[in-house]
Amino acid sequence: MKLVRYGDAGAEKPGMLDAEGALRDLSGHVDDIAGDVLSDAGLDKLRAIDPTSLPVVDGSPRIGPCVGNIGKFMCIGLNYSDHAAETGAAIPEHPILFFKANSAVVGPNDDVSMPRGSTHTDWEVELGVVIGTTAKYVSKENALDHVAGYCVINDVSERHFQTQLTGQWTKGKSCDTFGPTGPWLVTRDEVADPQALDMWLDVNGKRMQTGTTSTMIFTVAEIIEHLSGLMTLHPGDVITTGTPPGVGMGIKPEPVYLKKGDVMELWIEGLGTQRQTVTEDA
Structure with missing residues (x-):
């Protein structure tokens, strides 16, 4: 479904x-x-x-985030070997975890608004995982049984806020509108293998990211096993699982960041497409 x-x-x-x-x-x-x-x-x-x-919905209504009342919005950093290579980062021994504020969540086609003072706002196409049944101390062998489904997430990031304002990455990840989620939740029975999904992201029609979930360092099952050993995962919790290479921060010789009027379009195989226009906070 x-x-x-x-x-x-x-x-x-x-x-x-x-x-x-x-x-x-x-x-x-x-x-x-x-x-x-x-x-x-x-x-x-x-x-x-x-x-x-069921009644047909007429017209072209706004599409909202595909999950309501999200509990925890958990994010895994540096989880693609090719993305780690482009940033010069070491391969982590364990999944890197940070949180994105739920107030960042918006629909897949809503505007992304850069906060005041932003100079380094970046894009990240990611596979989102939605928990369907409570998970505590689960093994990777049965971890996917706790998944309701999958979706597309754009883990928008302000790199200066993330790395230069002292503290955890959360500061650069939690700005309003920095969590477009959807367009739909695809139930797990329709995703044969979450580690075999192609993905891409364009900015202004130019392909910036091309990747596949097969290059994840930690699989979806391994991530759920790890997180459920630290905290209980509840129905409606969302995990976004990292991004492939091609982010603005990694462009050589000079990084490229978003500006007002830019358009991001992103896709994951079987999970649909998002499209956002970049604006600025007043």
Whole structure:
């Protein structure tokens, strides 16, 4: 299934794509794509619904983040061997974890607004993982059983804030609008292998990132095993799993960063496309 949330920001309704790609309204069956709806039992109830029995959503509504009421937004850094190489960073021994504020989360096609004083805002196409059932001390062998599905995430990053304002990376990752998520949540049964997905990101029509999840240092299963050994993962928690090479920070001889009016477009195989225009905070 491809599950969608659509409508005005803060008032999104749940939806589902039918076999032809038409958006259907699920609000007669569930309140949101969140919480227990993401469990195996909750998703099985949605699978039992004939999409053609659902009302078609007319027009072209705004598409919101594909998960509502996100609990934890966990991010894994330097998780692609080819990205680590382009930045000159050592391969980490364990997954590098930081958090992105939930207030950064926006829809996949909403504007990305650079904060005041930003000079180094960068792009990062990433595979997002949505937890569906509670995970605590799980092994990598059964870790994927706890996944509701997958989505596209743009882990937008302000590199000066991230590295020069003292402290953790969170400062450069949590600015408002820095977490476009969606367009839809693709349930795990439709993703045969999360370690075999192609991805790309364009800026103003120029291909900047080309990669594949096969070059991840730590697989999705290994990440879930590691994180669930540190904290309980709950339904609706989101993990974004790192980015392939081609970020602005890594461009030689001089890094290239986003500016007002730039357009980012990004895609992951089977998970859809995002498109954002860059603006500036007033």
